[in-house]
Amino acid sequence: MEKSKGHNQSIRKMKVEDISQVSFIESDAFPQLFPPTSFRREFQRKISTILVAVSNSQMVEKEEFSPYSKTTRNPLNYRSGNTGWKPGMDFLTGFIFLWDTTIEESHVMSICTRRSHRRKGIGEFLLYSALINSIKKGARSLTLEVRVSNVPAISLYKKYGLATQGLRKSYYADNHEDAKIMTVYDIQSLDYRNSLNDKLVRLQERLNN
Numbered sequence: 001m002e003k004s005k006g007h008n009q010s011i012r013k014m015k016v017e018d019i020s021q022v023s024f025i026e027s028d029a030f031p032q033l034f035p036p037t038s039f040r041r042e043f044q045r046k047i048s049t050i051l052v053a054v055s056n057s058q059m060v061e062k063e064e065f066s067p068y069s070k071t072t073r074n075p076l077n078y079r080s081g082n083t084g085w086k087p088g089m090d091f092l093t094g095f096i097f098l099w100d101t102t103i104e105e106s107h108v109m110s111i112c113t114r115r116s117h118r119r120k121g122i123g124e125f126l127l128y129s130a131l132i133n134s135i136k137k138g139a140r141s142l143t144l145e146v147r148v149s150n151v152p153a154i155s156l157y158k159k160y161g162l163a164t165q166g167l168r169k170s171y172y173a174d175n176h177e178d179a180k181i182m183t184v185y186d187i188q189s190l191d192y193r194n195s196l197n198d199k200l201v202r203l204q205e206r207l208n209n
């Protein structure tokens with residue numbers, strides 16, 4: 001996959017050295033998830049695709065964010081002060097993890113933006129990039145499950161044409177919440193690809209601000 005670039009963020013495939021940050025972002029977003037995803041194992045699986053968002057403008061701030069920094073300031077506001085980041089690493093702001101369940105269908109297993117970086121277009125950039133990646137691989141649809149109460153995620157998915165296909169009752173083990181099954185079909189169609197192009201123009205403006 002080519003590296004998609006906005007000015008402040010770029011998207012690329014996950015590397016082994018990203019695992020600590022991706023795991024951190026997941027456990028911060030889903031503390032109830034047990035067992036947590038083994039990104040080391042998923043990294044080696046043929047059906048898995050894991051894309052990460054990298055901050056291109058974090059070089060100075062990285063020093064402040066670092067748990068190793070001499071300064072006590074912690075703008076990420078994580079109680080532990082831990083961000084999963086270590087000196088020399090790219091600073092990751094989010095990830096999306098998919099399985100190619102069949103040749104024709106991509107399944108989003110998880111998408112997360114680092115808590116400190118939400119509402120800046122990163123989740124959208126990740127979903128957009130995953131859709132482009134799936135289209136290039138020949139998938140015709142993209143599907144996922146989402147908690148019925150997860151308003152931000154449902155809104156993001158609707159924005160990209162995913163519609164509710166049904167419910168999985170008591171799908172989540174922690175609180176027996178139902179999952180919505182959301183799918184977008186026909187992602188290879190010219191109409192859909194054009195709609196992605198239009199969204200990218202607006203998204204890049206947002207990411208560049």
Ligand SMILES: CC(C)(COP(=O)(O)OP(=O)(O)OC[C@H]1O[C@@H](n2cnc3c(N)ncnc32)[C@H](O)[C@@H]1OP(=O)(O)O)[C@@H](O)C(=O)NCCC(=O)NCCS
Pocket residue numbers: 029110111112113114117118119120121122123124125145146147150151152153155156157159
């Ligand atoms: C869902 C999530 C990935 C969105 O990421 P994000 O980087 O904050 O989202 P973006 O800034 O790219 O927003 C894109 C769209 O998502 C929707 N959205 C994001 N946050 C929202 C919020 N708090 N309320 C309502 N809609 C929201 C909107 O449709 C938004 O488009 P808009 O800005 O034109 O209104 C993020 O909230 C997250 O990591 N949540 C925790 C993990 C999670 O629940 N993942 C989904 C599991 S299925």
